[in-house]
Amino acid sequence: MPTRILAIDDSPTIRGLVSRALKAAGFEVYTASDGVEGLGVLADADPDLIITDVNMPRMDGFGLIEGVRGSLEYATVPILVLTTESGSDLKARARRAGATGWIVKPFEDAQLVAIIDKVLGR
Amino acid sequence: MLQTISHNAQGKHDVIAFKLTDQDFCIDIGLVREIRGWSPTTVLPHAPHYVRGVINLRGSVVTVVDLSARLGFGASEPTHRHVVIIAMHEGRIVGLLADLVSDIVTISDDSIQAVPDIASDPAHEFITGMITFDDGRILRKIDLMQLLPDAPQYGG
Amino acid sequence: MSDMDEYLEMFFVECDELLEAVATGLRQMDEGTYEMETVHAVFRAVHSIKGGAAAFGLTDLVSFAHKFETALDLLRSSALDLSPQAMAVFHRSSDCLADLVAAARISDTRENALREELLIELEALIGEEDETEADVDFVPLSLDLGDFGGSPVGxxxxxxxxxxxxxxxxxxxxxxxxxxxxxxxxxxxxxxxxxxxxxxxxxxxxxxxxxxxxxxxxxxxxxxxxxxxxxxxxxxxxxxxxxxxxxxxxxxxxxxxxxxxxxxxxxxxxxxxxxxxxxxxxxxxxxAPRPEGRAEAPGAKAAEATTTATIRVNLDRVDKLMNMIGELVIKEAMLTQVIQTAGLSEEPEVVGALEGLRQLAGDIQESVMAIRAQPLKQVFQRMHRIVREAADATGKQVRLVTVGEQTEVDKTMIERLIDPLTHMIRNSVDHGLEDSVRRHRSGKPQEGAITLSAAHKSGRVQIEVSDDGGGIDRARVRSIAEDKGLVVPGASLTPGEIDSLLFLPGFSSKDEVSALSGRGVGLDVVRREITALGGRVTIASTEGKGTTFTISLPLTLAVLEGMLIQLDDQTLVLPITAVQETLRPDHATLHHIGATGRALLNRGELIPIIDLGCTFGLRPAPGDAHNGVLIVVETDNHKRAAFQVDAIHDQRQVVIKSLEENYGRVSGVSAATILGDGKIALIIDPEEIITSSTSDHGRDRMAIAANG
CATH class of the missing domain: 3.30.70 (Alpha-Beta Plaits)
Incomplete structure (x- = not known):
């Protein structure tokens, strides 16, 4: 069974790019456009890993992480934060919120897959 | 596009030959999209005398140019023997009214001669070359570019 | 990777929406009573542009968006006061961001002076403290983020x-x-x-x-x-x-x-x-104590979990659909004709089925038109920037009020309205509004107002650009036109006709070409562009109160409701919108004026009669009006005329086919259509015919202007 990934980003372009890269790497990809939608589709997507943007309307990435970590079933699903900042501030915040790791935009497809592989131990 | 296949061999290409009165003319087959029988046109007001009008070609409005009138032979009296050669010219489609399509002829580029300097004949400026055959027949090659002035010069 | 282009295009489409969100948000902030969420939304939009731009290596865009975003972030965290100066920088940054997106779209890598300038201004807002260039790292990062130096291999x-x-x-x-x-x-x-x-x-x-x-x-x-x-x-x-x-x-x-x-x-x-x-x-x-507690989702796995209610469709596909519907309308007309020829047109069943078919074709057509319809909002929004720039260039204070942004028109029209509207807005700021001294003298507020409004009006879309300026100085317009030889000195002209002189090519009411409006474009170009869309522009002006330009556009470029008329052996189509009434003349209503002039006395008004057969060169002299039918038409300028035709056949919807595509413009003809018998019929442009048929020299010149 292919590994399932839920990608959450309010930008259709980024969603598209992430999906494309992940599908090419053989993942099964689900998408959502913000935190609220992300939590909403969590059970349907049943992800092995979540990739989320930080700045999103309605519910941002941190809110999503909190929600996922607070759930019973998905509390330890790896969550990677997509960020344009390589600065330490955001990483620290992501870490505090309970993110597994982060991916700095822009990323190359291979990098994205390598990070996911690392986190999933594939 | 047809243009790309007009050269069938090195230095050779096909032309469509047709008659106007008793002279043989031809145009590059690459420019020709299809040949249709004559059908009455819708008259365009204020059009130049050689513009016969417009016809419906599968939903497109296509101008029909009377070649005979254009080349100075006088306006055609179209009959069922007349044809409209549909040609593509710089993205625009145009119909050429001609007497009769006689043949598709393969000519070699080196058989094309320059037009003798017969000044003042209206046809002169539309003919870019002459192709002579062993049997004495002569094809006059027509330059669509010259035949059809730019759009602004047409209108009223 | 070819599919990257697709994503890039997707990104630019997204940018349009994001840029609009930025502009809208900033305008709300202008009004002072905004909520923090507005700032967040603007920040997010800029941030998204940055993120996408980074994915495609659009470095100019990324670094600018980053600086812009940083300033907005300070605003978010209340570390920056929203002064009018800051607001102005934000507005200009929003404009610049739009420029940079536009440049990236056409791969224009030229230096942008505005960008450099604004980077400095944004920098000033941000202050020195927290901006390090390292943060603007848009070179793809490799995995080894920690730089611990190299150690020996093996x-x-x-x-x-x-x-x-x-x-x-x-x-x-x-x-x-x-x-x-x-x-x-x-x-x-x-x-x-x-x-x-x-x-x-x-x-x-x-x-x-x-x-x-x-x-x-x-x-x-x-x-x-x-x-x-x-x-x-x-x-x-x-x-x-x-x-x-x-x-x-x-x-x-x-x-x-x-x-x-x-x-x-x-x-x-x-x-x-x-x-x-x-x-x-x-x-x-x-x-590893990683809990494996979560159960596999039972049974059905949801497909792609997006919940968007819209889809993006390539415009080509919609165009293709529209063309096919055009063909359907023609086929339906052909069928009607065949049935008529076969003498079945009285059969109730046939009539019913045909009517159903016609209804259905109409419904489908309307649905597709609705797909193509887009609110004018995106055009109107752009005009805020135009007003800002024009106000800066002229030193005038100007406020733009938009009304009816949600009015929908055909997508193609939206794109083609941008240029003419831009010019009209600039013209209004430059020529319409008085300077502050004169406004003060006439007791008007310092700030001039330009209102851009849109509404549906009797099957057409009406767009108005009005200013509260001094109105058209007709004496001046007239003298300029006379100086330039555009009208014969002393020609009798109505106020409306004088106003229309502004549309003449080469007319510029300012003595010297102004930096703003004088970009080699005159209102004549505006009129030509609007006419090309099947629309009309008119002016109304009240001295001291202001000027209003009105654009009237068809709802679609694809079909129109027309009256089929006969002239000799030719069938033509007259757009129904211009038609006021049809009548057969009699001796009481028909009057000769001089040797050739004829007029129709209609409700006390003498209306000139124009024989369309002569107009289109189908006959050398006007036919006997008693044998024909007269159609009273009115132009947008409220000029009336009676068109003399041989017969009226039918009224129906016709599909507009371009004549210019394969031929060129024909005066008095706006386009062509295909009739039920497969033949082409020309669509008459009544406006042009009426304007060009008047005899006054000045009016002839106007006709030339109208003909483009």
Whole structure:
């Protein structure tokens, strides 16, 4: 069974790019456009890993992480934060919120897959 | 596009030959999209005398140019023997009214001669070359570019 | 990668929406009573543009968006006051961002002076404190974020890892880390479970399991450390390099060779010397306490979990559909004709079926038109910027009010309205509004107002650009036109006709070409562009009160309701919108004026009669009006005329076909259509015919202007 990934980003372009890269790497990809939608589709997507943007309307990435970590079933699903900042501030915040790791935009497809592989131990 | 296949061999290409009165003319087959029988046109007001009008070609409005009138032979009296050669010219489609399509002829580029300097004949400026055959027949090659002035010069 | 282009195009489409969000948000902020969410939304939009731009390596865009975003972020955190100056910088930055997106779209890499200027202004807003260029790192980063310098290759590492509870909580997994190490080289793992307390004393918050990992690899230390990038403060970790040349892999030396663990404030975990390490190499996953509790979602897996209610469709596809519907309308007309010829047109069943077909074709057509319809909002929004720039250039204070932004018109029209509207707005700021001194003198507020409004009006879309300026100075317009030889001096002209002189090519009411409007474009170009869309422009002006330009546009470029008329053997179509009434003239209503002039007395008004047969050169002299039918038409300028035709056949919807595409413009003809018999019929442009048929010299000139 292919590994399932839920990608959450309010930008259709980024969603598209992430999906494309992940599908090419053989993942099964689900998408959502913000935190609220992300939590909403969590059970349907049943992800092995979540990739989320930080700045999103309605519910941002941190809110999503909190929600996922607070759930019973998905509390330890790896969550990677997509960020344009390589600065330490955001990483620290992501870490505090309970993110597994982060991916700095822009990323190359291979990098994205390598990070996911690392986190999933594939 | 047809243009790309007009050269069938090195230095050779096909032309469509047709008659106007008793002279043989031809145009590059690459420019020709299809040949249709004559059908009455819708008259365009204020059009130049050689513009016969417009016809419906599968939903497109296509101008029909009377070649005979254009080349100075006088306006055609179209009959069922007349044809409209549909040609593509710089993205625009145009119909050429001609007497009769006689043949598709393969000519070699080196058989094309320059037009003798017969000044003042209206046809002169539309003919870019002459192709002579062993049997004495002569094809006059027509330059669509010259035949059809730019759009602004047409209108009223 | 060709599909990247597709994503790039997708990004630009998204940018349009984001830019609009930025502009709208900033305008709300202008009004003062905004909520923090507005600032957040603007920030997010700029941020999204940056993120997408970074993915495509659009560096100019990224660095500018970054600076813009940083300033907005300060505003968000109330570290920046929203002064009018700051607001102005934001507006201009929004404009500049739009420019940069537009430039990126056409791969224009030229230097943008505005960008450089605004970067400095944004910098000034941000202040020096928190901006480091390192943050603007848009070069794709490699995995080794930590720069620990290169260490010699071909090394053996000894790694000690003690996971804290947070490591698991954050979704990390020691097993995954070890597998990542395995990718680097040969791994030997030892699990030290000696510290695991008895269950009663066990706490999830105290780490107990300790992994000893020997890694033989050619990787650099930095690459090994990168594996632990996400967990470095969630575990006690030590990585020691064992110099291969020392050749001393003695385990006893491990601890002594370990550098200080990173969490130096924590006591070094006690390692019982004598505890035989449990050999779990190489798969310690069994020991990894990652809960596997979550059940596989039963049965149906939802497909792509997006919940968007809209889809993006290539415009070509909609156009194709529209064309096919056009063909359907023609086929339906053909069928009607065939049925008529066959003498079946009285059969109730045939009539019913045909009517149903016609209805259906109409409905489909309307639905497709609705797909193509877009609110004018996107055009109107752009005009705010135009007004700002025009106000700056002229030193006038101007406010733009938009009304009816949601009015929908055909997508093609939206794009083609931008240029003419831009010019009209500039013209209104430049020529319409008075300077502040004159406004003050006439008791008007300093700030001039320009209103841009749109509404549906009797099957057409009406767009108005009005200003509260001084109105058209007709005496001046007239004298300029006379000076330039555009009208005969002393020609009798109505106020409306004088106003229309503004549309003449080469007319510029300012003595010198102004920097703003005088870009080689006159209102004549505006009129030509609008006419090309099947629309009309008219002017109304009241002295001291202002000027209003009205654009009237068809709802679609694809079909129109027309009246089929006969002229000799030709059938033509007259758009129904212009038709006021049709009548057969009699001796009481028909009047001759001079040798050739004829007029129709209609409700007390004398209306000139125009024989369309003559107009179109189908007959040399006007036919006898008594044998024909007269159609009274009115132009947008409220000029009336009676068209004389041989017969009126029918009224129906016709599909507009371009005549210009393969031929060119024909005066008095706006387009062509295909009739039921497959023949082409020309669509008459009544406006042009009426305007050009008047005899006055000045009016002739106007006709030339109208003809383009």
């Amino acid at each position: 090394d053996r590492y000894v790694i000690s890892l003690m996971a804290e509870a947070d490591l698991y909580r954050s979704g990390n997994d020691p097993a995954a880390l070890i597998r990542a190490l395995e990718k680097l080289g040969e791994v030997r793992v030892t699990l030290d479970a000696g510290n695991v307390p008895v269950l009663s004393e066990w706490s999830a918050d105290t780490p107990t399991l300790r992994w000893q990992i020997e890694l033989e690899t050619e990787a650099l230390l930095s690459e090994v450390e990168a594996v632990f990038e996400f967990v470095e403060d969630r575990c006690r970790l030590s990585i020691a390099t064992i110099d291969q040349t020392t050749e001393d892999p003695d385990p006893d030396l491990r601890d002594s060779q370990d550098p200080e663990p990173q969490d130096s404030d924590m006591a070094e975990p006690a390692i019982t010397e004598g505890t035989p390490p449990a050999q779990t190499s190489p798969a310690p996953s069994a020991a």
